[in-house]
Amino acid sequence: AQSVTQPDIHITVSEGASLELRCNYSYGATPYLFWYVQSPGQGLQLLLKYFSGDTLVQGIKGFEAEFKRSQSSFNLRKPSVHWSDAAEYFCAVVTNRDDKIIFGKGTRLHILP
Amino acid sequence: GAVVSQHPSWVICKSGTSVKIECRSLDFQATTMFWYRQFPKQSLMLMATSNEGSKATYEQGVEKDKFLINHASLTLSTLTVTSAHPEDSSFYICSARDMQRSSYEQYFGPGTRLTVT
Numbered sequence: 001a002q003s004v005t006q007p008d009i010h011i012t013v014s015e016g017a018s019l020e021l022r023c024n025y026s027y028g029a030t031p032y033l034f035w036y037v038q039s040p041g042q043g044l045q046l047l048l049k050y051f052s053g054d055t056l057v058q059g060i061k062g063f064e065a066e067f068k069r070s071q072s073s074f075n076l077r078k079p080s081v082h083w084s085d086a087a088e089y090f091c092a093v094v095t096n097r098d099d100k101i102i103f104g105k106g107t108r109l110h111i112l113p
Numbered sequence: 114g115a116v117v118s119q120h121p122s123w124v125i126c127k128s129g130t131s132v133k134i135e136c137r138s139l140d141f142q143a144t145t146m147f148w149y150r151q152f153p154k155q156s157l158m159l160m161a162t163s164n165e166g167s168k169a170t171y172e173q174g175v176e177k178d179k180f181l182i183n184h185a186s187l188t189l190s191t192l193t194v195t196s197a198h199p200e201d202s203s204f205y206i207c208s209a210r211d212m213q214r215s216s217y218e219q220y221f222g223p224g225t226r227l228t229v230t
Contacts, residue, residue, distance in 0.1 A: 032217045043119075043206055043223040044157075051217070090156065094217045099145070099210070101219055103156045 002027045002095050006104035014112045015083050021076040021107050023091030032094040033074040034101070035065055039087045047089075050074065061085070086111045114140050117209050119222035126197055126229055134192045134225045136207030142187040143209035147219060148180075151204040163190045187212075197229045 003026045013019050025031055032051050036044040048059025055067040065076045074091060091104040116139040126132045136146055144165050149157040161171045161182050169182035179201075181193040190209075194201050204226055208219035 044221040100159060105156045
């Protein structure tokens with residue numbers, strides 16, 4: 001069965017520091033991959049997505065992610081975080097079998113001033 | 114573009130009553146909408162897939178008689194929580210697929226906070 005693993009439940013970084021959030025997926029073929037961000041009490045906002053092509057994907061708010069097939073990973077990065085980046089981040093995968101989104105458990109990002 | 118709204122954004126109801134949550138795609142048509150439930154500090158759990166003009170498909174363990182889903186038009190799906198109990202208190206989020214665009218991307222609503230007293 002398809003699955004998404006986000007190994008870090010919480011991550012704390014200082015404002016201005018770089019960030020990497022990890023995501024691994026389990027699927028036989030190349031999946032469609034997403035990163036979403038959720039602020040408290042809010043819905044989900046799409047940061048970026050990967051369907052095919054260039055494995056380095058640029059998103060909104062200065063985020064990027066790299067698809068590595070050999071590692072079954074799709075890690076999210078940002079070179080310099082801002083206090084407003086504090087939120088919950090979800091990695092997700094869609095397989096073309098049933099078009100359902102499978103979410104990881106999420107990583108809560110805390111920013112130190 | 115690709116905006117999804119939900120109404121209400123929050124609702125408090127008494128145990129035993131029913132509450133309806135609306136999900137609308139504002140600037141696109143959605144043949145398929147999805148309903149998720151999210152408990153505090155947890156991920157989203159898919160409850161059901163709603164297809165316009167047909168019955169919803171529920172995930173295993175979701176009571177279809179308790180969570181009634183209607184997708185009467187290409188821009189509106191409703192979730193009715195019947196005979197609500199405190200354990201139904203949760204954050205409910207809907208999403209929609211734009212039938213004219215990528216078939217795999219879902220656009221999410223802002224969510225509805227349901228509190229059952």
